[in-house]
Amino acid sequence: MDEFLQGFIKAFELIVTLDPEVMEITGRTLAIAVSSCLVATVICLPLGSLIQFKQFPGKRILINLIQTFYSIPTVVVGLLVFILFSRTGPFGIFNLMFTPTIMVIGQAILISPIVLGLTISALNSVDRTITDTARSLGASGWQTAWVITREARFAVTAAIILGFGRAISEVGLALMVGGNIRGFTRVITTAISLETSKGDVELSIALGVILFFIALVVNVILNGLQQRK
Amino acid sequence: MAFLETVDLWQRRDGRDLLKNINIRVERNEVFALIGPTGAGKTTLLRLIDLIDTPASGKIFFHGVDTAISDSARLEMRRRMAFVLQKPVVFNMSVFDNIACGLRWRGTGHRQIKEKVNGILETVGLAEYRNRNARTLSGGEMQRVAIARAIATEPEVLLLDEPTANLDPISSSKIEELIRQIIMRNSMTAIMATHDMAQGQRLADRISVLVNGEIVQTGGSREVFTSPRNRAVAEFVGMENLLDGVVISNEGNMLTIGVNGTIVEAVAEYAAGTAVSVGIRPEDVTLSLSKISSSARNSLTGEISLVVTAGPLSRVEIDCGFRLVALVTKRSTEEMGLEKGKRVYASFKATSIHVIKQ
Numbered sequence: 001m002d003e004f005l006q007g008f009i010k011a012f013e014l015i016v017t018l019d020p021e022v023m024e025i026t027g028r029t030l031a032i033a034v035s036s037c038l039v040a041t042v043i044c045l046p047l048g049s050l051i052q053f054k055q056f057p058g059k060r061i062l063i064n065l066i067q068t069f070y071s072i073p074t075v076v077v078g079l080l081v082f083i084l085f086s087r088t089g090p091f092g093i094f095n096l097m098f099t100p101t102i103m104v105i106g107q108a109i110l111i112s113p114i115v116l117g118l119t120i121s122a123l124n125s126v127d128r129t130i131t132d133t134a135r136s137l138g139a140s141g142w143q144t145a146w147v148i149t150r151e152a153r154f155a156v157t158a159a160i161i162l163g164f165g166r167a168i169s170e171v172g173l174a175l176m177v178g179g180n181i182r183g184f185t186r187v188i189t190t191a192i193s194l195e196t197s198k199g200d201v202e203l204s205i206a207l208g209v210i211l212f213f214i215a216l217v218v219n220v221i222l223n224g225l226q227q228r229k
Numbered sequence: 230m231a232f233l234e235t236v237d238l239w240q241r242r243d244g245r246d247l248l249k250n251i252n253i254r255v256e257r258n259e260v261f262a263l264i265g266p267t268g269a270g271k272t273t274l275l276r277l278i279d280l281i282d283t284p285a286s287g288k289i290f291f292h293g294v295d296t297a298i299s300d301s302a303r304l305e306m307r308r309r310m311a312f313v314l315q316k317p318v319v320f321n322m323s324v325f326d327n328i329a330c331g332l333r334w335r336g337t338g339h340r341q342i343k344e345k346v347n348g349i350l351e352t353v354g355l356a357e358y359r360n361r362n363a364r365t366l367s368g369g370e371m372q373r374v375a376i377a378r379a380i381a382t383e384p385e386v387l388l389l390d391e392p393t394a395n396l397d398p399i400s401s402s403k404i405e406e407l408i409r410q411i412i413m414r415n416s417m418t419a420i421m422a423t424h425d426m427a428q429g430q431r432l433a434d435r436i437s438v439l440v441n442g443e444i445v446q447t448g449g450s451r452e453v454f455t456s457p458r459n460r461a462v463a464e465f466v467g468m469e470n471l472l473d474g475v476v477i478s479n480e481g482n483m484l485t486i487g488v489n490g491t492i493v494e495a496v497a498e499y500a501a502g503t504a505v506s507v508g509i510r511p512e513d514v515t516l517s518l519s520k521i522s523s524s525a526r527n528s529l530t531g532e533i534s535l536v537v538t539a540g541p542l543s544r545v546e547i548d549c550g551f552r553l554v555a556l557v558t559k560r561s562t563e564e565m566g567l568e569k570g571k572r573v574y575a576s577f578k579a580t581s582i583h584v585i586k587q
Binding site for chain 1: 276279281304307308310311312314316318320321322330331334335375378379382388
């Protein structure tokens with residue numbers, strides 16, 4: 001018990017003194033999670049509109065499939081990315097393994113089903129008369145999609161924030177394709193995992209507290225949005 | 230060449246015919262009303278005309294051009310029309326942005342949008358709500374926004390789908406007045422759907438009556454009201470007394486018609502033996518306590534079965550071999566002591582009877 005208390009005190013010190021290593025890891029974690037979230041959003045918003053507004057055979061099955069991937073284990077995505085990008089894989093020539101870039105790619109793949117699926121259901125919940133009104137006012141296909149997305153903006157934002165939460169909190173993928181290289185690909189979760197196994201509980205607790213704090217901020221934003229709705 | 234024309238238009242959904250063989254022609258600057266009960270297909274037809282939906286078969290011509298050319302041509306044509314939906318629909322943004330939508334989508338310049346929208350806000354009396362979120366407005370105000378948004382683009386055709394159906398009576402009459410002003414001032418071509426016969430008469434030059442997906446009668450608004458072509462139209466335009474009978478004799482178009490053993494005299498051109506429906510408006514029936522001699526050819530006697538008073542008028546149902554409804558003033562009802570079980574004489578002129586062939 002004493003050890004934990006010591007750990008917390010040390011962790012608090014690390015945070016308030018803006019310990020360079022803690023700050024560096026936190027900064028990288030945020031940068032990678034935000035980037036992967038942006039990539040996923042840029043791909044999933046238009047793709048979501050396309051799936052929602054176009055009629056095609058197998059649409060229902062596709063949406064079910066996307067929803068199934070909500071709970072795909074992070075290590076499975078890690079494995080997939082590993083196979084694709086390792087030296088002998090089809091994208092091996094890009095030489096991206098164990099870089100922050102591959103972590104962004106991996107996390108984007110990981111959270112895309114969530115962002116995509118929740119975007120589709122957000123758009124789907126917008127009243128049909130909104131679509132009719134937009135079209136009758138002379139909106140083109142994309143202008144209509146834009147106005148629908150705008151109407152569903154709170155739910156779409158919630159989808160993106162949920163994606164962000166999954167990206168920042170996962171460890172399996174970051175470890176497998178990032179490699180937890182100190183000063184290069186080490187992020188909060190991989191650092192906690194390593195430091196704890198090494199017995200350095202203070203740094204782990206400090207990083208854990210920061211991760212918790214980020215989660216708290218995200219939750220507050222999410223709640224705020226839902227109350228506005 | 231008609232301004233807007235539909236040719237043999239059909240619409241189907243789930244194996245059911247929603248519209249059957251619709252042919253209408255609307256001329257420029259004309260106000261055309263589609264009248265019919267709920268579920269008759271009015272909205273379906275308006276959606277086809279606005280090119281939101283595509284018909285199962287048939288064609289729509291706008292300025293004589295077939296609208297089924299390409300998606301981009303349909304969009305271009307749709308941009309020359311505007312459609313106000315039955316349910317007031319506003320986007321979750323400010324009143325100003327709502328009204329500016331159509332203009333923005335057409336690529337109108339920033340300054341021009343501002344000028345135009347501000348002008349329209351004055352017209353519809355919403356200037357003070359300019360920056361308010363449109364979702365916070367009342368139903369009547371939202372419908373104002375919807376109308377303002379529709380006319381902002383200066384459409385060549387304004388389509389209105391029961392624009393007052395979901396509103397309270399006061400908002401409803403205000404919106405109707407606004408629509409009338411806008412149509413008059415801009416001498417706009419308008420097609421409106423309504424289930425309110427009186428509203429159709431007030432606003433429209435011509436009326437088509439739509440029943441069960443079919444147009445049963447098209448004509449001037451007065452004509453449809455006074456000479457419904459069949460039973461369905463007659464019921465719809467408020468001929469509450471519709472009695473089935475057979476023509477017994479025709480002497481110089483003076484008909485004697487047998488209705489449930491009672492003789493009714495009317496003026497029409499049907500030969501003896503023809504099965505007909507006799508339409509009498511409740512307001513054309515006069516009641517008296519004793520048999521009076523007058524020029525009215527028909528005088529029947531019966532017992533009152535029901536009296537319902539609403540506002541200044543009373544609706545009196547009389548059982549005279551068949552049910553006959555009369556509309557009299559509340560004052561007469563009181564002075565004559567009309568009540569259930571009382572025996573009265575009901576008279577109506579032969580010329581106020583509308584005879585429809587079955």
